[in-house]
Amino acid sequence: MSKQVIVVGSGNAALCAGIAALEAGAQVLMLEKAGPDLAGGNTKYTAGAMRFAYDSGADLKPLLRDPDDPRLLRTEFGSYTQDKFGADLLGFNDGRPLSPEQDKLIRRSGETMQWLAQHDVTFEPIYSRQSFEKDGRFVFWGGLTLAADNEGVGLFDMEMAAFRRLGGTVRFDSAVTGLVQDNGKITGVRVGDTEIAADAVILASGGFEASADMRVKHIGPDWAEAKVRGTPMNTGDGLVMAVEAGAQEYGLYGGCHATPMDLHMANYGNLDLPHGDRKNYRKICYFLGLMLNARGARFVDEGINFRNYTYAQFGRAVLEQPGHFAWQVFDAKVFDLLYGEYHFHDAHFVEADTLEALIPMLDGVDAVAARRTLEAFNAAVDDQTEFDPTILDGKGTIGLPLAKSNWAQRLDQGPFRAYPVTGGITFTYGGLKVDDAGAVMDRADAPIPGLYACGELVGGVFYNGYPGGSGLTSGAVFGRQAGYGAARA
Template sequence: MSKSVIVVGTGNAALCAALAALETGAQVTLLEKADEALAGGNTKYTAGAMRFAYNGIDDLLPLLRDPNDSRLGDTDFGSYDTEKFGDDLLGFNDGRPLSDEQQTLINTSGETMRWLASHDVKFEPIYSRQSFEKDGRHVFWGGLTLAAENEGVGLFDMELAAVERLGGKVRYNSAVTGLVMEGTRVVGVRVGDEELRADAVILASGGFEANEGMRIERMGANWKAAKVRGTPHNTGDGLVMALGIGAAEYGLFSGCHATPMDLHMADFGGLDLPPGERKNYRKICYFLGVMLNADGDRFVDEGINFRNYTYAQYGAAILEQPGQFAWQVFDSKVFDLLYGEYRFHDAHFVEAETLNALVAQLKGVDQTAALATLTAYNDAVDADVAFDPTVLDGKGTRGITPAKSNWAQKIDQGPYRAFPVTGGITFTYGGLKVDQDGSVLSDQGAKIDGLFACGEIVGGVFYAGYPGGSGLTSGAVFGRRAGYGAARA
């Protein structure tokens, strides 16, 4: 007899779990808290970018919707092997070795992408944000090359279509409010007064980033003011339910992915915006300029690495500043290199012909100190090194703290622009401990029978930071594993 599986959520992790369980012949019902329009959680808000290990273009072609794209012949994708992926994750571990979850993510990232493609979930190269033109060729940088066709909404649509093709059913407006237990075994869920039973339950209900109280309790008072970049529905429900029946806490609960965002955006991400505009409140080209806080000081090395490796930490860095805001300052030399989000019709910025006049418009900032900081920065720029945004160009500063290690051009050519930013939380890192089958483990390290988890709710995948594009891959890797595990249980 086929197994019955309930999946909580309809994001990328949930849909991958459902797909894997369906492949084995299980009957799968997905329960979604949101209505149909907001289903898909944070997944729908994403750019659909996915990081995975590959050895060259031959590994990418089978994943592409259009393997005959005429640009492919003029493109250098390079390679990104498992070792490099491991090094990138280690770079954010604050000295911790790679966790079991990280090893799993790295080692099964490539096969999971091929598995998605086998279900007609297809991808396209991220020419606009992950490559620069050099000598007539598109040169990719930072190990991140592909995004789902039509970004996060496309990923959701393609995965949902695959799930429905195999017979999966979705119920919207069905917030899971509790787990049904028989002894120590999970045998179903509660949706309000209704009890729904199944052989296995997979929690794929996201992190707790949209729960202000939990943010403050787990991550500190700075996080009260954070904008939420994605869905309002990821309020830690599944996490609280699992912890309530004795699941182990795992990973870094004070850690999260948070990026610089427009200070004046709404409190949550806007799925109401047209697809191409959804990421436009993000402001992550700080590596082309500098960031100043209310004291007029710089507070991070804006060019310490490719922005893939810094953007997920710099939201937190801004929230640690007085007043929890900063200004990103650029001169006209880099206007053409700024991503489209800086030209978005609702992007907030000030502009002036001179630096003095620009600084006079930086609301909330000590203007004398700001001008002194900009002058000191300009004086410290190494003029002998050429600027090249396609590589870590080593064009740095000398004798100032913090240094800017790469892409440090003088800010000296008007007009000048400054954009006010704050920190926007993307997703939280602390979560549940799962085993190799995706089973949720208890405080004592034992399987909680009948309960599985995947996606943001799984801890131990990310610590002090995050190489861009790893969240979706993690959801797919752990979702697929939990789906197979639940169907076998």
Template sequence: MPGKQVIVVGSGNAAMSAGIAALEAGADVLMLEKAGPDLAGGNTKYTAGAMRIAYETSDALLPLLANRNDPRLPHTDFGTYPAQKFADDLLGFNEGRPLSPEQRVLVSASYEAVRWLAGHGVTYEPIYSRQSFEKDGRHIFWGGLTLAAENEGVGLFDMERSAFEHLGGRIRYSAGVTGLLTKGDKVTGVRVGDEAISADAIILACGGFEASEAMRVARMGPAWAAAKVRGTPHNTGDGLHMAFELGAAQYGSFKGCHATPMDLHMRDFGNLDLPPKERKNYRKICYFLGVMLNARGERFVDEGINFRNYTYAQFGRAVLEQPGHIAWQVFDAKVTDLLYAEYSFRDASFVEADTLEDLARKLDGVDTAAALSTLQDFNAAVDDAPPFDPTVLDGKRTHGLALDKTNWAQRLDTPPFRAFPVTGGITFTYGGLKVDEAGGVIKEDGTPIAGLFACGELVGGVFFGGYPGGSGLTSGTVFGRRAGQGAAS
């Protein structure tokens, strides 16, 4: 008996996971991608490829590694990241909500989903450069985020596409889906311009609405008109519009999004003239090693409240909400060697001075006197007793400020001083569709839309007020796999 005809709309990590799962289940799968070959892959190519998973021991990670003979491994402490810790991290961003059903699925299925991809040739490597610090001759991992796909997001897309095509999947590029075909209450295919393509099931995996300024403003507020779009220009809410036209329920936090501080002078859509691997270099997420000032010369967040994995999504929003939608990240020479590569990237924007007074005068758009006063008050408030230790929440803090820094607070006293201008960047949106246990899209009345499935950014209820780094790609794989299995069954 021939397999079901399944169409996957989109070609990012969630779409590829759905396509691979559907092919495994015996379906014939056609993937329709709005972009051409160069920009295929949705937001996946723009990521660092990190995937957050629950694991009890370091041994659980070894089957996933591209190089199990890496000489650093015997000197590496991966720690543990049990399911309860993953759940607690999600709860910390839920603004008082209990875990959603989608979050429970994400946690419980995270390891198995990533290992499933490994069974299809996707390999991973420890994130030594961004998630570990050397301490007493060992590489100590922190923040619960350990592995990324080999060659980051570009590598993840390439490996998934290879697996998809090896199983017999087909991809059409420059084939943006413009509508859904229906017969009675069932979705029976899609429309690509004037062309109608029939199928037994459709999987929407074409992203959220972050690349639509009009939708951002309507759903999230006027400040989001100024957001830099970090990822693909093609995620303009097409899948949401098509599903809502069929009565799909609106589900999750439509005001929430994955955001991050970005270089102020980055162009929208991650500077598409650069190789995809380099586009991530416009993030600026080492604020925890220094301080951030707004145009009033004031600090506006506790830069050290937690590891940056748990704060960059909220701090990207916080920067965007400042006057002029800008801030400056200030560091001294003590942390130069700890700053990530994006701070020395060829196009990195910064100013430098040998005194804080001169630095404050160079902060374009900032109240100079207020900025200098803030930096001097910060220095005076630093507790010198606790040792600085970036591998843990070290408790090295300030005392007596209106907004104290609670970890990694070091005096800014070693020239040269550098300051980097940033704004808020948006990667993906949180609001989306309600799906059932098979990935089927649910209507407002609680019944499924026959023949319609969804995964990836389109699934609402996974994230609310924030985001533990690396969870987005894992979510795409978890819900993509379910949708693929559901569509093929």
């Protein structure tokens, strides 16, 4: 008789787990807290970009929605080796070696993408953001080459279609509120007053980024106020249930991905906006100007590195300032370089012809101190080096206690603009420990019978940041593992 498997959640990790369990012969019921509109969790908010190791463009062809796209003849995907993926992850590990989970993510990333393609999940090259045109050819530069056809919503739709084709069942508006445990073994779940029995339960219900209480408990008091960039549903339910059932907490609970966001955006992401517009609450051009806190002081080296390497950390830096906000200040010289998000119809900013007129408009900021900071900054800018935003130009400040290391230009050309920002949390890094079958480990390092986990719930995959596109791949790798594990146990 086939196994009965329950999957909790309906994002990328849940769907990969469900597809794998069905493939392995189980009957699968997916229980999703949200209604059909918000089902799919953070997965639907993404650009669908997925990072994986590959040796050459030939590995990518079977993944493409349109393998006959004439642009492919003029495209250089290069290679993204497992070693390179490892080096990129190590760059965020604060000196830690690769964890076993990171190692698995790297090794299984390529084969998992091929597996998704076998289930008719298809991808498109990210020409617009990850390649540049050189001598009539498209050259990819960062190892992140493909995104799901129609981004996160497309990924959800294609995976859901595969799940249903294989015979999976989904129930929306069905928040799992507890696990049923019998003699240590998980034998089902509770949805309100109802118990649903299963041979195995796979938790794929995301992290705790949308729970203010859990953010405060694990990350710190400043995080009560954080904006949430994605779904309001990921309140750590699966994590709490698993720990109550004896699971071991694993990974960096104080760690999360967080980005500077418009101070006046809504408290959660908004799926009703078209995809491009959803990103417009993000404000990550601080490297072209300065950030001032309520004390009128700078608090980070805005130009310490390319924004790819700072944007996921500076959300935290902003949130930890007094009042949890900062102002990003620019002059007219860089207006054309500011990303589209700064020109979004809903972007909040103030503008004045002179810095003197702008400073009193910075709500909540000590104006006297702000003026002193701006004057000191302008006086410290290195005039000898040329500004070049395409490289680490070394145009820094001289003699300031807190330097700006690159792209330091005087704020001296009106009009001047300032944008109020806060920190927006994307997802959390702390989670559960799973074994090679995806089973959740207890505090004595033994698997809890009948309990599996995947996706944001798996700890040990990310520490102080991550190379973009790794979250979805992690969900797919660990989701597939949990699906097979639960169906075959």
